[in-house]
Each structure stands twice: as C-alpha cells, then as structure tokens.
Amino acid sequence: MxxxxxxxxxxxxxxxxxxxxxxxxxxxxxxxxxxxxxxxxxxxxxxxxxxxxxxxxxxxxxxxxxxxxxxxxxxxxxxxxxxxxxxxxxxxxxxxxxxxxxxxxxxxxxxxxxxxxxxxxxxxxxxxxxxxxxxxxxxxxxxxxxxxxxxxxxxxxxxxxxxxxxxxxxxxxxxxxxxxxxxxxxxxxxxxxxxxxxxxxxxxxxxxxxxxxxxxxxxxxxxGNNDKNExxxxxxxxxxxxxxxxxxxxxxxxxxxxxxxxxxxxxxxxxxxxxxxxxxxxxxxNKGELLWNLYLKRLMGTVESQKKKTITRRNRRQPDRFDLRGQLRSHKAKILVALDISGSISDEEFNQAIKEVLAIVKNYNHEIMIIECDTEIRRVYKVKSVKDIKDRINMRGGTQFTPVFEYANQNKVNLLIYFTDGQGEEKLLTIPKGYKTLWVISARGDKLSLKEAYGAVKKLKNIVIKDDTVTMSDLKVAGYSMNDQERLDI
Structure with a gap:
C-alpha cells in the first residue's frame, strides 16, 4: 500500500x-x-x-x-x-x-x-x-x-x-x-x-x-563542447x-x-x-600526526629514485614520441628492518607491522633484511614475504642502537626502519650515512632515548590480533568492537 x-x-x-x-x-x-x-x-x-x-x-x-x-x-x-x-x-x-x-x-x-x-x-x-x-x-x-x-x-x-x-x-x-x-x-x-x-x-x-x-x-x-554546461x-x-x-x-x-x-x-x-x-x-x-605506515609510503617515494634509459619501454610522459626512451629503476633498494629483541616489542606488534612494511614496499624494486639486536646484533636474514619471518631469538637483555647503524653504514642500505620501545643509549657512536631512518616506537614505549634521532620518530597504536579466518557472516555489526578497526589497529 x-x-x-x-x-x-x-x-x-x-x-x-x-x-x-x-x-x-x-x-x-x-x-x-x-x-x-x-x-x-x-x-x-x-x-x-x-x-x-x-x-x-x-x-x-x-x-x-x-x-x-x-x-x-x-x-x-x-x-x-x-x-x-x-x-x-x-x-x-x-x-x-x-x-x-x-x-x-x-x-x-x-x-x-x-x-x-x-x-x-x-x-x-x-x-x-x-x-x-x-x-x-x-x-x-x-x-x-x-x-x-x-x-x-x-x-x-x-x-x-x-x-x-x-x-x-x-x-x-x-x-x-x-x-x-x-x-x-x-x-x-x-x-x-x-x-x-x-x-x-x-x-x-x-x-x-x-x-x-x-x-x-x-x-x-x-x-568536449559540454564542458561549460552543467x-x-x-x-x-x-x-x-x-x-x-x-x-x-x-x-x-x-x-x-x-x-x-x-x-x-x-x-x-x-x-x-x-x-x-x-x-x-x-x-x-588523532593529533594530526602522520601515522608511521603513511610516513613510510612517503619515504619510499624518495628512496633511490635514479633511473636508467631503456629502448624496451616508451616514455611515460610522451608515449607517442618513439625517439624518447623510457626509464627503469637502475638500483635495487636495500631496506633494513631492525627489531629490538630485548622484550620491548611484542610478537603481535612486530608481525602486524612487518606485514604492513611488505605491503608498502612490494611495488618497489627492493631487498628487505631483518636484523635482530639487543646490545649486539644477534641475527640477520632476508625476507620476501610474511612466510619468511622467523621466530625471534629469546633474549631479554638491554638495548643499544649503535650496532645496527654500524651494520647499515657498512652495507650501504637505503632505508632503516627501527622497531623499539625507544630505550637505549642517549647518543649514537656511529652516525648514519647516506640513508634515511624511521623509528617506530612500540605502544608500550614512551619516547626515544637518543638526544638526536637522525630521522623521523613515529609510534605504533595498540594492536589486538584477531583470527584472520573471520568472515562477515561470523560477525554482528551491532555488537562488534571498533578496537580492531580503522586507525586503532595500526
């Protein structure tokens, strides 16, 4: 009716x-x-x-x-x-x-x-x-x-x-x-x-x-003649x-x-x-500060942007100009992901964060190395996907940042992402050379102990890990908590 x-x-x-x-x-x-x-x-x-x-x-x-x-x-x-x-x-x-x-x-x-x-x-x-x-x-x-x-x-x-x-x-x-x-x-x-x-x-x-x-x-x-009309x-x-x-x-x-x-x-x-x-x-x-993962997206756009000429690809700006050669990235960017294994970062926090790192850099020509460190470097290994991530070494010592920067300088990396609670020495004994640094402080951390960070300092939000096999039919929207949704789970 x-x-x-x-x-x-x-x-x-x-x-x-x-x-x-x-x-x-x-x-x-x-x-x-x-x-x-x-x-x-x-x-x-x-x-x-x-x-x-x-x-x-x-x-x-x-x-x-x-x-x-x-x-x-x-x-x-x-x-x-x-x-x-x-x-x-x-x-x-x-x-x-x-x-x-x-x-x-x-x-x-x-x-x-x-x-x-x-x-x-x-x-x-x-x-x-x-x-x-x-x-x-x-x-x-x-x-x-x-x-x-x-x-x-x-x-x-x-x-x-x-x-x-x-x-x-x-x-x-x-x-x-x-x-x-x-x-x-x-x-x-x-x-x-x-x-x-x-x-x-x-x-x-x-x-x-x-x-x-x-x-x-x-x-x-x-x-084209309709541009001026509503x-x-x-x-x-x-x-x-x-x-x-x-x-x-x-x-x-x-x-x-x-x-x-x-x-x-x-x-x-x-x-x-x-x-x-x-x-x-x-x-x-929200304080208007750019989240760590968004900041990383910006950094990736600045990492080793040199390109080499190629005749196998057309120029993207002028594809009809066959006399102009296209460009390819001439360098595989080395990204070093440092993990403070002294107990300050939870496995859940790091696993979620490294997934986001991999998702962000997947469209770039890159090589990712994970370096585990407390007062000294304990292990370094390469990852291409989430399945390559190893269980962390069970160490509960102190924290020093300098060994990671010494390794980064020696291996000519392009970007260092350091996950930590922020508590280490007050001054680096080795100054970073030729690469950018992004510090990511754990949710339980306070602030970076270094007087000079030599890079941007961002903070993780609290993370609650859910079963990834969940489907829409398993959940009732009216009673679902937003604690795992939108900005709160990053």
Missing part, C-alpha cells in the same frame, strides 16, 4: 524530470541564438521544488532522530543542504564556510526507499567522522580515485544496513576484483589491495583499450562519488578536525553504538 511519503517521493520524481526536460529545451533554444561561448548554462531549480524536496529531507531526518542511535539525525541538523544534479551519487558532502554541506541529486536519491535514504545520509556522516577527507589526501598521488573511493566506502558501508543495490561493499569488491579482503580493516589496508587489483586488470585490458582508442578519441572530442548524472559512479571533496573550502587539517569534533560533540544526545563511539574516540585522539 502506497503511503503519503511514497506519494510525495513519486511526485518529486516527476517534478525533477520536468526540471531536466525544461533545462534541455532552454539549452537547445539558447544555442540557436547568439550567446557568449564561455557563458555556462545552468539548471534552474524552482523554489517550490526546493522547498518540497527539503521538506522530504526533514521527514527523513525526523526518522533518523527517532532511531535509537539518533547521532546521525542531530549531525544532519548542523549541516547545510544543497541540490545538485551533477553528482554521481545520491548524496555527497564537502566543507564550505565553516560548515559541512550535504548535497542531494534528486534523480538518484528519489529512487531510494526511506531506509536507503537514511543509509546514504549515514554513509556521508561516517566519512566525515572517520576523517576520510584528510586521510584520502595522502593517497592522491599514487592511487586512483576509484581505489580510494571504494576503500573508504567499504569501511563505512560495513556498519550500515538497507544499502542501495549499487553500494560498494566488501563482498562486492571481493567478487568483482577476485580478492579476499578481510572485514573491519583500516581504509589504508583496503586501498593498497584494491589498487593492486585494478592495476592487474588494466594490464589485462591494455590491448583492447589500444584497439578502441581511435573511437574513444572521437567520442571525447564530440563531448552535467546531469542519473547513475551512481564510485569513481566520481567523492569529487565534491575537491571543492571544499581551503582549510588546514587541524582546523577541519576541530570543526568535525564540534559537530560530533553536538550530535551526541543519546545512545551511541560501539563502532560510532570508537570512531569518535579515534577522531579526538
């Missing part, structure tokens, strides 16, 4: 279609007249439609506020609202003028039922609380928008019911990209795995794309679903985080689910 809400949605759908038809009619008429080339042609949204649409959103918000977890309803009240037909998702957000703004595309949003409308609003708010605005920036240079967007969507959609049929979920990504991603993992974990899968697919499809290139160029040229989006596109983030006000990360904390504080009026409580706690505890 059709409810009044359903009738209102249907009526708005009809009116939205009329707006689009009128837009194309007006644009066609305008082209037949003399009109400045650079003058954009915009959709006119009648005030009556705007008022009726936001009255509908008020009803959705009221439903959110009547839920047991009314956080989302109170968060939405604080946000500005706008209508845009050019976004490729039912909703989108950005930060404008000291406020978060939520945008609605009626052509996509009005195809949803009430519960799905609620979920797509919750989806945007979870992106905000998870600080995805900030965290996604760290991956812009080396990762595609599709990989970044799908990774973020997996994280937030894990906690939502009544998702639209096209929503990006963990099961969907695993099925479509032949992956075995685990649930309740950080955004950073998902984006790396998804990007690798996308790269492999692109290699497989490269020949087909070459054959179709001529036709694609013609289509692109034909569409796009009309009628379908969800995960690759473009967060494009509006780029249109946010120019604001520093610390200030944005402070605004986000304020919005979250004002929205806490009642019961908060475990996962939301942990997200908010992580939000408040």
């Amino acid at each position: 059709e409810t009044f809400f359903d009738h209102q949605v249907k009526d708005l759908c009809d009116k939205a279609e009329i707006i689009i038809v009128d837009y194309f009619k007006a644009k066609s008429k305008a082209h037949s007249k003399s009109r400045p080339k650079n003058e954009p042609f915009r959709i006119t949204i009648p005030k009556e439609f705007r008022d009726e649409f936001f009255a509908l959103i008020d009803k959705v918000n009221l439903s959110l506020m009547e839920d047991k977890d009314n956080f989302y309803g109170y968060f939405l009240i604080q946000m500005s609202r706008e209508i845009r037909f050019d976004i490729s998702s039912p909703t989108a957000v950005n930060f404008k003028g000291a406020k978060y703004v939520i945008y609605f595309n009626p052509l996509i949003f009005l195809t949803l039922n009430l519960k799905q409308m609620e979920s797509t609003i919750k989806h945007e708010i979870l992106h905000i609380v998870s600080l995805h605005f900030i965290r996604a920036k760290e991956f812009k240079d080396g990762y595609s928008p599709l990989a970044i967007n799908m990774a973020m969507n997996i994280v937030v959609n894990t906690y939502l019911d009544y998702l639209p049929p096209y929503a990006v979920t963990l099961d969907w990504v695993n099925l479509n990209y032949s992956l075995k991603l685990l649930p309740f993992k950080p955004f950073e974990y998902y984006v790396g795995e998804i990007q690798t899968a996308i790269d492999l697919l692109e290699v497989d499809n490269e020949s087909e794309e070459d054959n179709d290139q001529d036709g694609a160029d013609e289509d692109e040229a034909a569409d 796009r009309i989006e009628t379908k969800y596109d995960p690759e473009k679903s967060h494009d509006l983030w780029e249109d946010s006000s120019d604001i520093d990360e610390k200030t944005l985080q402070e605004f986000t904390e304020k919005f979250a504080d004002n929205a806490q009026k009642g019961y908060i689910p475990n996962y939301l409580e942990s997200m908010i706690s992580s939000l408040k505890n």
Whole structure:
C-alpha cells in the first residue's frame, strides 16, 4: 500500500524530470541564438521544488532522530543542504564556510526507499567522522580515485544496513576484483589491495583499450563542447562519488578536525553504538600526526629514485614520441628492518607491522633484511614475504642502537626502519650515512632515548590480533568492537 511519503517521493520524481526536460529545451533554444561561448548554462531549480524536496529531507531526518542511535539525525541538523544534479551519487558532502554541506541529486536519491535514504545520509556522516577527507589526501598521488573511493566506502558501508543495490561493499569488491579482503580493516589496508587489483586488470585490458582508442578519441572530442554546461548524472559512479571533496573550502587539517569534533560533540544526545563511539574516540585522539605506515609510503617515494634509459619501454610522459626512451629503476633498494629483541616489542606488534612494511614496499624494486639486536646484533636474514619471518631469538637483555647503524653504514642500505620501545643509549657512536631512518616506537614505549634521532620518530597504536579466518557472516555489526578497526589497529 502506497503511503503519503511514497506519494510525495513519486511526485518529486516527476517534478525533477520536468526540471531536466525544461533545462534541455532552454539549452537547445539558447544555442540557436547568439550567446557568449564561455557563458555556462545552468539548471534552474524552482523554489517550490526546493522547498518540497527539503521538506522530504526533514521527514527523513525526523526518522533518523527517532532511531535509537539518533547521532546521525542531530549531525544532519548542523549541516547545510544543497541540490545538485551533477553528482554521481545520491548524496555527497564537502566543507564550505565553516560548515559541512550535504548535497542531494534528486534523480538518484528519489529512487531510494526511506531506509536507503537514511543509509546514504549515514554513509556521508561516517566519512566525515572517520576523517576520510584528510586521510584520502595522502593517497592522491599514487592511487586512483576509484581505489580510494571504494576503500573508504567499504569501511563505512560495513556498519550500515538497507544499502542501495549499487553500494560498494566488501563482498562486492571481493567478487568483482577476485580478492579476499578481510572485514573491519583500516581504509589504508583496503586501498593498497584494491589498487593492486585494478592495476592487474588494466594490464589485462591494455590491448583492447589500444584497439578502441581511435573511437574513444572521437567520442571525447564530440563531448568536449559540454564542458561549460552543467552535467546531469542519473547513475551512481564510485569513481566520481567523492569529487565534491575537491571543492571544499581551503582549510588546514587541524582546523577541519576541530570543526568535525564540534559537530560530533553536538550530535551526541543519546545512545551511541560501539563502532560510532570508537570512531569518535579515534577522531579526538588523532593529533594530526602522520601515522608511521603513511610516513613510510612517503619515504619510499624518495628512496633511490635514479633511473636508467631503456629502448624496451616508451616514455611515460610522451608515449607517442618513439625517439624518447623510457626509464627503469637502475638500483635495487636495500631496506633494513631492525627489531629490538630485548622484550620491548611484542610478537603481535612486530608481525602486524612487518606485514604492513611488505605491503608498502612490494611495488618497489627492493631487498628487505631483518636484523635482530639487543646490545649486539644477534641475527640477520632476508625476507620476501610474511612466510619468511622467523621466530625471534629469546633474549631479554638491554638495548643499544649503535650496532645496527654500524651494520647499515657498512652495507650501504637505503632505508632503516627501527622497531623499539625507544630505550637505549642517549647518543649514537656511529652516525648514519647516506640513508634515511624511521623509528617506530612500540605502544608500550614512551619516547626515544637518543638526544638526536637522525630521522623521523613515529609510534605504533595498540594492536589486538584477531583470527584472520573471520568472515562477515561470523560477525554482528551491532555488537562488534571498533578496537580492531580503522586507525586503532595500526
């Protein structure tokens, strides 16, 4: 039986279609007249439609506020609202003028039922609380928008019911990209795995794309005249679903985080689910410092960047110039991972950390050596994968950092990553030469004892190890703790 809400949605759908038809009619008429080339042609949204649409959103918000977890309803009240037909998702957000703004595309949003409308609003708010605005920036240079967007969507959609049929979920990504991603993992974990899968697919499809290139160029040229006109989006596109983030006000990360904390504080009026409580706690505890694994990603981009010329690869910047030779890495980077075995770093901490190191450097021409040391070097061995990691030697002595740096200097390494509780000598007897150093202090550690670190000092977060055989069907989201999810498990 059709409810009044359903009738209102249907009526708005009809009116939205009329707006689009009128837009194309007006644009066609305008082209037949003399009109400045650079003058954009915009959709006119009648005030009556705007008022009726936001009255509908008020009803959705009221439903959110009547839920047991009314956080989302109170968060939405604080946000500005706008209508845009050019976004490729039912909703989108950005930060404008000291406020978060939520945008609605009626052509996509009005195809949803009430519960799905609620979920797509919750989806945007979870992106905000998870600080995805900030965290996604760290991956812009080396990762595609599709990989970044799908990774973020997996994280937030894990906690939502009544998702639209096209929503990006963990099961969907695993099925479509032949992956075995685990649930309740950080955004950073998902984006790396998804990007690798996308790269492999692109290699497989490269020949087909070459054959179709001529036709694609013609289509692109034909569409070029529409750049100045407002796009009309009628379908969800995960690759473009967060494009509006780029249109946010120019604001520093610390200030944005402070605004986000304020919005979250004002929205806490009642019961908060475990996962939301942990997200908010992580939000408040984040000091804006780049996590050790993200810092390592940056370092890898600077390690031995010299390249040699080759005639077997085209120049990447100008592939059509056959007279320009391509480039290959001319050096295998030596990465030394030092482990303080005096008892200060737990096996769980190190095993999780070395997995992340291997995942980060796998796309580089590298050689990884693990060096175990307390007051002296006890063992050095090479690793290519997690299965090569050996059980640590059972030693419970003191700690000295100098022997590791002596070894690094003698073996001409490119990068030293030192896992320790930070307690050793105050001054190195051997100064590092020709390589970068990253200190990673254990969760139980305090600070580095050295007066001069000769490198960046980062800290591990507490790690709780779970059974990796867990599946989505084994877990009930409502009762799952966020202690192992997002930033808290790094």
